[in-house]
Amino acid sequence: MQLVFVFFVGCLSFLSGALLEASEQVSARDIMNKVDRQQREAADRVLSKSRLSSCPYVIKNKKVVCTQNPRVRVMESVSRQLGKEKKDSQAISIILEPASERGVGMLTYSYDDMLKDTESWLYLSALGKVKRMASGTGEDQEPVSLFGSEFTTEDMESGKTDEYDYKILQEGAYSGANVWVIEALPKPVRLKKTNYSRILIWVDQARFIALKVQAYDKHGSLHKRTVFKQFEKFNDVWIARDLTVYNLKIKRLSKMKTEQLTMNIEIEEGFLTQRSLTDFAYREKILDALRKQF
Numbered sequence: 001m002q003l004v005f006v007f008f009v010g011c012l013s014f015l016s017g018a019l020l021e022a023s024e025q026v027s028a029r030d031i032m033n034k035v036d037r038q039q040r041e042a043a044d045r046v047l048s049k050s051r052l053s054s055c056p057y058v059i060k061n062k063k064v065v066c067t068q069n070p071r072v073r074v075m076e077s078v079s080r081q082l083g084k085e086k087k088d089s090q091a092i093s094i095i096l097e098p099a100s101e102r103g104v105g106m107l108t109y110s111y112d113d114m115l116k117d118t119e120s121w122l123y124l125s126a127l128g129k130v131k132r133m134a135s136g137t138g139e140d141q142e143p144v145s146l147f148g149s150e151f152t153t154e155d156m157e158s159g160k161t162d163e164y165d166y167k168i169l170q171e172g173a174y175s176g177a178n179v180w181v182i183e184a185l186p187k188p189v190r191l192k193k194t195n196y197s198r199i200l201i202w203v204d205q206a207r208f209i210a211l212k213v214q215a216y217d218k219h220g221s222l223h224k225r226t227v228f229k230q231f232e233k234f235n236d237v238w239i240a241r242d243l244t245v246y247n248l249k250i251k252r253l254s255k256m257k258t259e260q261l262t263m264n265i266e267i268e269e270g271f272l273t274q275r276s277l278t279d280f281a282y283r284e285k286i287l288d289a290l291r292k293q294f
Contacts, residue, residue: 027168028166028167028168028180028182029161029166031166031168031180031182031203031208032161032164032166032182032184032201032203033161034208035201035203035208035209035210036158036159036160036161038208038209038237038238039158040081040086040087040089040158040159041081041237042234042237042238042239043079043080043081043089043091043158044079044080044081044086044263045079045080045081045263045264045265045266045267046077046078046079046080046261046262046263046265047076047077047078047261047262047265047287047290047291047293047294048076048077048258048260048261048262049074049075049076049077049096049258049259049260049261049294050074050075050076050077050256050257050258050259051072051073051074051256051257051259052072052073052074052075052146052147052149052151052254052255052256053070053071053072053073053254053255054070054071054148054149054150054252054253054254054255055067055068055069055070055071055252055253056068056250056251056252057246057251057252057253058251064246064253066253070255071148072097072098073095073097073098073101073147074095074096074097075093075094075095075096075147076093076094076096076287077091077092077093077094078091078092078265078267078271078272078287078290079091079092080267080272081159083111083112084112085112085159086159087112087158087159088109088110088111088112088159089108089109089110089157089158089159090107090108090109090110090272091107091108091272092105092106092107092108092271092272092276092277093105093106093146093147094283094287095147101125102125103123103125103280104122104123104124104125104147105122105123105125105276105277106120106121106122106123106146106147107120107121107123107272107273107274107276107277108120108121108144108153110153110157110158110159112159112160114162114163114189114190117193118144118153118154118157119132120132120133120144120153121133121274121277123274123277123278128278130274130277130278143155143195149245149254149256150224150245150246150247150252150253150254151243151245151254151256154194154195154196155215155224155226155245160190163186163187163189163190164184164185164186164187164190164199165184165185165187166182166183166184166185167182167183167185168180168181168182168183169181169182169183169200171205174202174211174212175202175211175212177204177205177206177207177211178204178205178206179202179203179204179205179211180202180203180205181200181201181202181203182200182201182203183198183199183200184198184199184200184201185197185198195217195218195223196215196216196217196218196223197216197217197218197219197220198215198216198220199213199214199215199216200213200214200216201213207231207238209228209231209238209240210228211227211228212225212226212227212228213225213226214226217249221249222248223247223248223249224245224246224247224248225245225246225248226243226244226245226246227243227244227245227246228240228242228243229241229242229243229244230242230257234261234263235263235264237263239258239261241257241258241261242255242256242257242258243255243256243257244256260294261294262290262293262294265290265293268286271283271286
């Protein structure tokens, strides 16, 4: 990663720096509100089919190399946004492959209310039981993982911008785009339920999308790095079809590639509930109708 910085010279440099310092709090929040709005729009009334792969990794010749064959799952997901400004979210993901895990599902509700924790339920088809997952936030708990991958419910949350203070640290070039590097520090209400003490976001200035995110643990060490690639525009919303999260503590990565996607679907009111985890006939009837929109 290389950032190329452009500065004005002489007194113009000093002046521009002073202006940035005076305005960065407001502009940083405005920027992140726009990024968050796009993320929420990208998750509203959406059906997707994705390939999720995970593996331990090492760095060889400056390249990331899996040390074992990746564990691959194919899954379908349905999500929607609810509530004021659509900051609440509901999502369900069902494993299609491998056959040994077919039907395993996860249901997640996330709330704009700062006092309400994210709720998650996991259905294990082999046992025929739904398990309520712990909220997975705070120092005493690990966040809820998506099917054992490095993606967690906390990493995928949106609508939480009020729980952070933002600051523009730098401007420059990254991955062929002009970016802001924005620091997000959790406010006290967030700090109690997060595993991160600091987050850095590389934001494309033209499209208001995150290109990279780095999350630091409570001790200030870099914990995770997430890279977003292969952006496409759907219904005037930019969506990354290739996401990779690197867990730098345990040297393990997970990649999610979206193979099919359709937006603005009509979701039956009762679909995003535990019934869809356990009732195969009901779930397939709804999904079969939605799949025709791919």
